[in-house]
Amino acid sequence: MSRAHRVHRALRALARLRAWPDTLFGRLVAILAAGMFAGQLLTSTIWFDTHDNRTLEIPARLFASRLADTVRLLERAPDAAARDAVVARLGDARYQLQWLAAAPPPAPGARPLAQHATGELIEGVIRKRLGEPIDVRLVEAQVRDDSGRHRGILSLFDSRMPTGDFHVQLRVPGQGWLDIRSNEGQAGMHTERGTLVLDYLLRIYLIRFVAICALALIAVRLALNPLHRFAVAAESLGRNIYRAPLPVGGPREVRRAARSFNAMQQQLIDSFAARTRFLSAVSHDLRSPLTRLRLRTEMLPDPAWRERLRGDLDDMEAMVRATLDAVQGIEITEARQRIDVDSMLEGLALDAREAGHRVSVEGTARLPVAGFPRNLKRCLQNLLDNAIRHGNEAAIGVHDDGRRVRIVIADRGPGIADDALRERVFEPYFRLAPKADGAPGGTGLGLTIARSIAAAHGGTLVLTNRIEAGRIAGLDAELTLPRDD
Structure with missing residues (x-):
């Protein structure tokens, strides 16, 4: 075994011991404590010299x-x-x-x-x-x-x-x-x-070492607070791009970084707004040719061709509307508020019952949840519509453990194949096979929008086939919303 190989193995063994902290906070504390302690060791000669002289004083x-x-x-x-x-x-x-x-x-x-x-x-x-x-x-x-x-x-x-x-x-x-x-x-x-x-050892090393470590912990924590605020801001920016700008304060470098972060956020907001305006303009501009195509379709002599073209045009209009609706639905343009989840679910269930569907709600949330009401309602509405569309009925269960709220919307449908259950079903425009009764399907954007809204709330959306008596008895859509209290 070569010397270089032995050195490499030794370094890998040291890395596995994790003596060196893995976090920036831990590394800075270790560096400060080691530096101060090394300085104490070097200056301890003064103490030894003093005690040596004191020992020689009487002689x-x-x-x-x-x-x-x-x-x-x-x-x-x-x-x-x-x-x-x-x-x-x-x-x-x-x-x-x-x-x-x-x-x-x-x-x-x-x-x-x-x-x-x-x-x-x-x-x-x-x-x-x-x-x-x-x-x-x-x-x-x-x-x-x-x-x-x-x-x-x-x-x-x-x-x-x-x-x-x-x-x-x-x-x-x-x-x-x-x-x-x-x-x-x-x-x-x-x-x-x-x-x-x-x-x-007690007074010069132990007490001072504890004091140095405490001082290093406090000093490094204060120094890293701006970095922690940046991390929190970046995480919340991923959930809600319209969050409040990062406060500009502290040392010059921190102020400069905060201004750069806020400028980046504003550029993203402007970019999304431009994209929405572009899609709105495209949707508006497409209406004129679609209208002309409808007029020309009505002039076709063959009824069968007219019906087929009408269906194609309806699909095109629905696709344009759904695309624009998806872009607008994912964007968070409202302030974060306290949401009464129970009232929201009861309202959605009541609307579904009035439309002739069987929908039940069990369980309650202990306290309101912080979120974006309009977007959360859209997320729940999409999940409820999917359950009713594929299972003809829905059962809503609410579970609150104090740290998060779990909302499970269960249907009695055929479920989803395992190969599509995890990710494919959340892809835009992915639709399952049409129902045997010929009922109209969705646009394939409902689950995409729902999961994006769940992520904007810091939560998750998971689909699971419910197994009863050894067979699939339906699909459970579980939405988890964490509490920010």
Whole structure:
């Protein structure tokens, strides 16, 4: 297996883990949180340095006091022998003093006390004890753990009583240079092991990480609100092109995008209006030649030909009217309102009964549904007409679960073949085989219009053959309307 192939497989495995968020919201939050957390890790050295200096504070004060006392004793010594005796008497395993033959060059790492926080502390204590500054070079100052090792910041986490190691070069006024190495303790003070770790992880990382994540969630949500509004507007535009324009507000980029979106919406409205005007003009212009054809048909001597041409002309006029009616029926030109579905269905059922058809309504909607009354009525009327045309009767059932309203219009017809039940039956001008009794059929646009209106309401229209006793007993047209509450 090649290296490139192994890398590709590893990347695919990582992709399956979905550690990287799939949404823009999640990715922005992850980027912000990771960036802020990385910055916290980089700046945590300041915290470590502060705690390192704090750990060295007591040993540094003790060491500085001892240095001041040493300088005072050496200044009072009458001769060189006395000075050597003082150095020998003061020195021990934890405080080693050695005279230098001459002024030493700056040792590697040596620097003025003022350039080191611990050095500033030592210099301040010496000046206060002696009343005047002296020349001191700090070569080294670091923490030693309980086991005597120099482990840097790790000594802060597992030592109950860490000590400080100091190496300085000091000039005794009028006498020469001393090289001093010392190890000072905490004067009896100690810390519990793990306390510092817990304090650091809890306060510096955990609390701040939670705060950063909360801040990122709020900030990203605020930043993505305009994008969310665009998504909602785009979805509602697909259902109702005549929806209210998107509010123009927020940052300059958001305002520009909102204006572009509103301009696109207006262009679509104008385009549909032009299409409707075009079809209306075509319908109007066709009436004159159709009228002339009817007159010439009536002048034909053969009655059979006259009847056949009359039928063709009737079909042409019906097709033109149906096409124009379909275009106008799909368009949403009214404001969204609260619709009393029960009253609308009862009104349609009453009209059908007055026309001599058997139509029943069972069930009620708990609350009105938000929608477009004229279009919804047309959708229900088309479904009811289909049920009556193919089944001679209709049963309307209303089911409301609080989140959506389901309206099922059932007939007693022969149903629809499975190959046409899903999509073909909704295609424009698709018509089923004519009925055996010769009753007139529709134009093939009723279901197309009904499903378009259902989509404009954010709902669905599904046709299902109803099976009873192992055979098709009719067709159920189920219209589902969601609630926008």
